[in-house]
Each structure stands twice: as structure tokens, then as C-alpha cells.
Amino acid sequence: MAQYTRVSGSVGLITLQSPPVNALSAAVRQGIVDLMQRALSEPEVKSVVICGQNGIFCGGADIKEFGGQMSGPPLIPMIHAIEAASKPVVAAIEGIALGGGLELALGCHYRIAHSKARVGLPEVTLGLLPGAGGSQRLPRLIGVPAALDLITTGRHVTAAEALKFGLVDQITDHNTVNVAVKFAQRVADQPLDARRISTHPCLCPSDVAVLFEEVMQRVRRTARGAIAPIACVQAVRAAATLPYNQGMERERELMATLFTSGQARALQYFFFAQRAVGRWSMPSGARWDTSKPRPVHKAAVIGLGTMGRGITVALAQAGFSVVAVETQEKQLMEAKQAISGMLERGAKRRGVAPALDKINYGRNIQSVADVDLVIEAVFEDMALKKKVFQQLSAVCKPSTFLCSNTSGLDIDQLACQTRNPELVVGMHFFAPAHVMKLLEVVYGPKSSPLAVATAMQLGKKIGKVSVAVGNCRGFVGNRMLKPYLEQALFLLEEGATPEFVDQVLEEFGFAMGVFRMSDLSGLDVGWKVRLADGLAMPDPTMGQPTRLRQGRRYSPLGDLLCEQGRFGQKTGRGWYQYDKPGSQVAKPDPWLHSFLDEYRARHALVAHRIDHQEVLERCLYSMINEGFRILEDGIAAGPEDIDVIYVFGYSWPRHRGGPMFYAATVGLNKVLERLEHYYQAHPDVPSLQPCHLLRKLVASGSPPIQKWREVIKKVRSQL
């Protein structure tokens, strides 16, 4: 909807009204078309201002409409009509002008923005391009290099940056609509020809062909298979090389291909999934909208290794007072230096002062006595963590929330060490903790909704996407990673090489294949866990065959490398070889290939040819199967939670929506059928056995992913 008022006698004010972000729904578009006609037909009206209600100009096209039949007046002719209007039209931009919202503003003759407004063309993040003339008008207004940057990244820019680009004509700290109305009065009689951006020549640098070549190469390298960024470059190239009308035609063709693509569907699903995880619920029935968080003013971090340092930086940067505790003097000194460096570099990038004074360092756990919330980040060792929780419980105020940054240990066992187990939750950060967006907030059986709500809100305040998950070994992310890693090792035993497995996974869109990734994070990390679990190094006197442990198939390949001191990048050797310890350039290692040959010979394994499809299906479907088990067990509330965890925490390609969305795209019956096939071939690998929920969903006719929760509820109630 849109509302019309006449202000100051001669200005027609059109206000977009479609909460929460004034998206350009069919009703809003119809409103704009009708009200523009009205303003142009009223002789008293000399100029027009377009604004949005509640301090928000416009969040762009209504993404909810994309999935269905589009109705109402289309955007392109609507914007053309505004640009062609005989009276000046001024956009009053408050809050945001994004996507179609900015394209609407580009159709206006003038743009006035509030100093706190942000503008951008984020269509690429939804698998689209600025297809309402944005790809053609923006380079004409701000030049090809800046337009390429904004359109291919989708980044939001501040009003100040927009003014520098010439994207807006004026910024103000005052009431934007009032300023725009006065401005509209001033320009009422001015000629409009030069203000119609579509008539401008495109501003190209002299070496424009080289620029496009370079940008295209960079975009192809970083897109990881996403098609929209490439189409964005092609559309801007059309603006630079073709007359406006032909450029618009090219924009339309490119948009048509993107609009119906699976990638656009996946990215739009993901947009809503990100928002859905904020509406968390627990099996007890506690929910985001009925559980109030308690404010946190002062927090503490215990243990300043890699994770503790990152968490301290994240908290300080967000303005929290932090007590950072490390009991070892040397470690404390090193941590202090590292944290200051991280804060200074971050502050320089963002053009602000480093938040060094937010942190108080200490060696004594007593120094956390008055904090509101503690995040323990000591070594991943249950005995040590239990001790820390006992100490914290004795030292802290009774109301202090006690959180653990464990990546998979039992939260309940930690809660049991404290006086107030209901205030204990897991806060599982991902390395580097001040950069990675994901936070798993883990509730145990005793965790209160208050503690979950508080941890979720804290996560949001420090810029994380927080997902509430239940308590089980590895929680959601690492639990699903286990069968994926396991399959990758089995594939090596059966004849694949690390290079081939990684190549297939990287072609799929992962930033790094599984072996390059484990070389980066260190093979010794998992080895220590397997040793603690009694999985690595079985006692040979027990007569256990090496490739069978605890009743199931086991690959000791990773353990064997660790026994040789091959821990990955940090030792210069792992699944690959590196020029020197710490180097990041992975090269195939002939030693490893002979080692695999010898290993196979020792275990009478005959290497067979493993193809692309088998690598993908076994690695991904076993992981997806575990995802269905997680849903069945109630550890994640819905498929969106799993998908958000995988995209933000495990570099799952966003344009594939996440593992559960991918399963829906492939077809649940196909996933089931292939799992059955592989389970038959490997009956000693339980993770390949299709789980009950997957079978149930297929039996229910493979409903769309948005309907899975209904089936999940039924399955859970039958258990």
C-alpha cells in the first residue's frame, strides 16, 4: 500500500506502507503507480517526494512473492514512468534503500538520504541481479568500477559512502522527509533532462575491457559455482557497451535465467532460514517469544587459547566489558599481545578506536566474581572443564550464567558441577571466533529458557547468527561432520586419493575439500579425541581387527598419519605436503600415495575406480542422513537450523541452501535409494543406514521442506 498527502501546498508526498520493511509488494507497486498518476494530474502539485513509513524507505522487491505467480504492475515500467515524469521526483531515503528500493530511488530525479541510512543492491545474495534497471542505471550514475563492486558483492554502503560515489545528492541529520520536501520545492521549476539517469552515457574508465576481464576472473574464482555474480558482471558489461534500451534487454534476459534457477530458490530459502533460527524453541515448549533474556553488562572468558582470544575480541568489539582469565603467566602475556593486535587491526579496518580498555586481564579465577556471564574456553578435556565449572560455581554470583565453548562435550555433565545448573548452556563458537558468524547455543536437560534466551541475545549483540540446539555428542555441526569425514577416509581405503575427493567437494562449492580442511585445522585435534574415546590405537592383544572398532568399520588412516607426526599445515605434512611448516599451499604428496598403496596391500583391499558421483553421494548423503537423525532426536528444531549451521560454520555453499535443502532439491526418494544402495555395499557402516525420519518423509510423498516440521512432530510423538 501507499499513502498520498499534499504537503506545503505544492508537493505530493507518496509514503510506502508495507511493514516491516516497505517491500515492493503488488499492492505497494499498484499504490505507487496510482499515486504518481494522481500527483502528475493535480495542477497544484509541482514536485513529488517518495518516502517510506516508520523511518524505512524500502527493503526492495517482496521476496515472498518470488515463489508464486507474480501479479500487479511490474517494477520496470513503474520506475520508467517515474523517471519520465514531467515533475521532479525526490526520493527521501531513511533507514534503508535496498535492491528494488534503491532501483526505485535511481528512477527518481534526486535522492536525499539520512546520514544513518544504508543503501545497496543485494540481489546477488538472493541469486538475482538488480533487474529493475539497477544494473544499467547505477554504472551510469557512479561509474563502472564502483557499480561492479556494489552489484557483485551486494554490500550495503553508508550514506556518507553513497554521497562520495554520487549515488545520493545530499545527506542530512535532520528529518529527511522535511528536507526532501523543501528540496522538492526548490527544484520544482528546474529542467529534468539531465536528471534522468537512463539518458546518461555510461562512465567507463579507458581500460574498461581489461577491468571486466579482471573482475570476471575474480568473480569466477570466488563464486564457488554461484551463477548470479557472473550474470551481474555480464549485466554491467552490457551497460558499458550497449545503448540503454539494449542494455535493459540484456538485463531482462540474464534476470530471466536467474529468476527460475535452483540457486535463486536456494538463496531465497536461506534468507528466510536465517531469520527462522531466531524464532527458536525447545522441546519443553519454551520459545523465543515467551522467554525473556537478562541483560549482560560484564562478561568473562576463561582460557585464552585460540578460541578464548577470538571470543574476547568479539565481546570487546561489541562494547562488552570483559574479564579475560588465563592461569599461565606466559600464555597470558602472549594472549594479551595477540588480542591487542586483533583489536587494533579490526579497528583500523572499521575506522574506529580499538576497544583495548574494555578488557581486564587476570590470572586468578576469583577476578570473575562480579560478572554476569562467563564463557569457559579451556582445553577440550572433560575433567578440566568440570574442575573449572566447580570453581566458577563457587566464585561467581548465584545469578551468573555459566557457558562452555565446548565443541561437543556433554553440557549436562558440566551443569551438574554447579549450584545453578539451569544457568548453564553451551556457547559453541567457530574459529576464528571473532570472524566466523555461527554460534551454536546448546541447551542441556537442565538449561532454563532464561539462559538460552540470554545466550541467544548475546550472540546477536556480538554479530553472530545464533542457533539453539540440543545436547548430544558434537551437537549439530560436528555430529554431522563425523560420517562425512568417515566416508572420506573409507574412500581413500577403497582407491581414491585426497586430491580427488577434495576436487569433487570443491567443485560442489565447499571452500575447501575435507582433506585440505583437516590439514588446516590440524589432524591431531581429532586424534586426541579418538584417543580419549579409546578408538585410536586399539590394544592388539584384544584381537580386534584394525579396521573394525566398537563393532563398526573404522579407518585408522588419520591415526597412522598422526603417529608419524603428520599433523597437517603446521608440521608441513599431512594429507598433502607443504614447502615448510605453516605454509598454506597444498601439494600432492607421493609419499602419501605409496603409504595408501601399502596400507591397502596390508589389508588386502583392492583399489577400485571411484567416480565423482560416488564421492559426492557417500560424503554428502551420509551427512544428510545424520541431519535427519538429528531432527528425529529433536536436537535441531527444523531443517533451517541445520542449514544455517552448515553454511555459516562449515562453508557449505550458500547457493545450495544447506544440506537439508540440498536433499530436498535432489529428491528425498533418490537420497533414500542411494543410501540403501551404499548401506547394502557397506553393512558395517551404520551411518549409511537410512534413518526412520527420511523413510517417513518419503512415505509421506516427500513434502516440500517448509512442511517437514509437521512430519517430524508426528515421528517424534511416536517415539
Ligand SMILES: CCC/C=C/C(=O)SCCNC(=O)CCNC(=O)[C@H](O)C(C)(C)COP(=O)([O-])OP(=O)([O-])OC[C@H]1O[C@@H](n2cnc3c(N)ncnc32)[C@H](O)[C@@H]1OP(=O)([O-])[O-]
Ligand atoms: C525483481 C526486480 C529486482 C529486484 C529485486 C529485489 O529487490 S530482491 C530484494 C532485495 N532486498 C534485500 O535483499 C533486502 C533483504 N532484507 C534485509 O537485508 C534485511 O531484512 C533488512 C536489512 C532490510 C532489515 O534487517 P533487520 O535485521 O532489521 O530485520 P530482518 O532481516 O529480521 O527483517 C525483518 C522482517 O522483514 C522481512 N523482510 C526483509 N526484507 C524483505 C523483503 N525484501 N521482502 C520480504 N520480506 C522481507 C524479513 O523476512 C523479516 O520477516 P520476519 O522474519 O520478521 O517475518
